Amino acid sequence: MKAIIYPSKLKGTISAPPSKSYTHRAIILASLSSGKSLIHNPLISEDTNMTIAACRQLGVGIKVRNKLLEIKGVGGLFPNQNRVIKIFCGNSGTTARLITAVATLSKEDVIIDGNSRLRHRPMKQLIEALTKLEINIQSIKEKGFLPVQLRGSTSLGGKITISGKDSSQFISALLLTAPFAQKDIALKVIDLHSSPYIDITIDLMSTFGVKVQKKGDTFFIKAGQKYIGRDYTVEGDYSSASYFLLAETITKSKIKITNLNSHSAQGDKYFLEILRNFNNKSKTRAIDLGNHPDIVPTVSILASFIEGKTIIRNIGHLKHKESNRLKSLVEELNKMDIHSSYTSDSLLITGNTPRGAIINTHSDHRIAMSFAIAGLHASGKTTINHAEVVNKSYPNFWADLQKIGARVELL
Structure with a gap:
């Protein structure tokens, strides 16, 4: 056209x-919550549709109605599917980065891929961070890029350092899944760009019941916290x-x-x-x-x-x-x-x-x-x-x- x-x-x-950044995160947090969530005024676009589809592939029930998403959360425990789960993210970098971390909560093997442009966008920092948390994840083709394959398992937790130079989405991805780790996480970020997107992530985590503390360049997340489903309206x-x-x-x-x-x-x-x-x-x-x-x-x-x-x-x-x-x-x-x-x-x-x-x-x-x-x-x-x-x-x-x-x- x-x-x-x-x-x-x-x-x-x-x-x-509606905000694209808030919509992506609200879909994911509602999916990880205990109970049902109603997301009012979500952005329905190519990118957010990719996140909806990805959560559905992981076993989350999501109904799309007029200006409303009805999401039945899994409480961080995705159902067993006894298959390799394949998730295609199109050209959505947000979906790819956030869902890669979220998929580690599945008990299945998961393959995450995207279109040709997304395959050239960096994933190295996130892959390395998840590996340090004892998640089995690797690039299938070029190292540090999509497609990646991972075996779902519980993150060990502990202290970890990551660079935020290439994308703040790596930090958001780790924050969103941190409450499900075996022990508390201290996430130190060096060379952070796009910090307001981290603020959005922390804001929504708090809305859904999980607290993040920040001291200097380090984020502290206590393990065992739970996301609780709720009604939420996405801002402009x-x-x-x-x-x-x-x-x-x-x-x-x-x-x-x-x-x-x-x-x-x-x-x-x-x-x-x-x-x-x-x-x-x-x-x-x-x-x-x-x-x-x-x-x-x-x-x-x-x-x-x-x-x-x-x-x-x-x-x-x-x-x-x-x-x-x-x-x-x-x-x-x-x-x-x-x-x-x-x-x-x-x-x-x-x-x-x-x-x-x-x-x-x-x-x-x-x-x-x-x-x-x-x-x-x-x-x-x-x-x-x-x-x-x-x-x-x-x-x-x-x-x-x-x-x-x-x-x-x-x-």
Whole structure:
């Protein structure tokens, strides 16, 4: 599918879609809980459907109703199935990382795989950490990558050290399953990026009845704690809302965005602060987005409309996203006459007046959505190829854009 975007003036109200990060974790925690959970307002997208399917493969009963998930938890004891369980994660890195740890609670052999892009995203740190916890896990093909095969068993627990440089999802995966270890876990994290996602994990663990203590760079989880099923409502997604906040800013339109929690643990609410403080008069500005990788594309588009140079730092881990997001952003920004370049961990963008272009999404939903917003105020029309990639996190993105007056043709 192609989306053709023309310069537009916007007006209207958008309800932020449910948080992808919270939905993934709520599905998993409800699955690991004792008793039934009702998850209200979940995000139903390609990625979260992968997590639903994975939990079902492990033996969890999940019913999908209109804006509701009914999940019958297994209390951390997945049923015996007497078969090799095969779980396909598509292109969902969150599913792959979190479910790899969760699957260790099964008594079966489990194979976890994904599409070609996911097979190139790192798993080494998680595999090594689980091995230290005496879990039998190994890569089937290339070491440190999917597919992996594991034999379910109870984690030993104890002290463990892991790097958070490649992905915070490794830490979330270990935290989610820590209460089921034989003894208490002390998880020391070095070089942590994207720490707000850890905050989301800990927030939801607490909601479902498990406490995590943090002292310095170490997380402490007492063994024997239990998750308890409950009713839970998923809050709106700040990263998805950032596209409309950006659209309002660059087109000088009036857009009201609802369904956002002002006290959210989501790190991407930082985009609001960026909009308030981005210095329009400074010739050079620098911003550290090491903890906010999902809004890097949105901030990059903002920078492209503002005179002067913007340096976005501490984002080397974006090379391991749905695409090599640093490389993808530079390629597409340059198509729009926005001079940009990247290093191993930064982006340099020189603001100009973007011109319409034919954009390759690189199979990356955030590239598609951020450049669609750029097209709303670029000179000429902008074409987004493979526009359907937004289904990964925001299936209603194009409809919501049209709803507030954007001139968008879907072909």
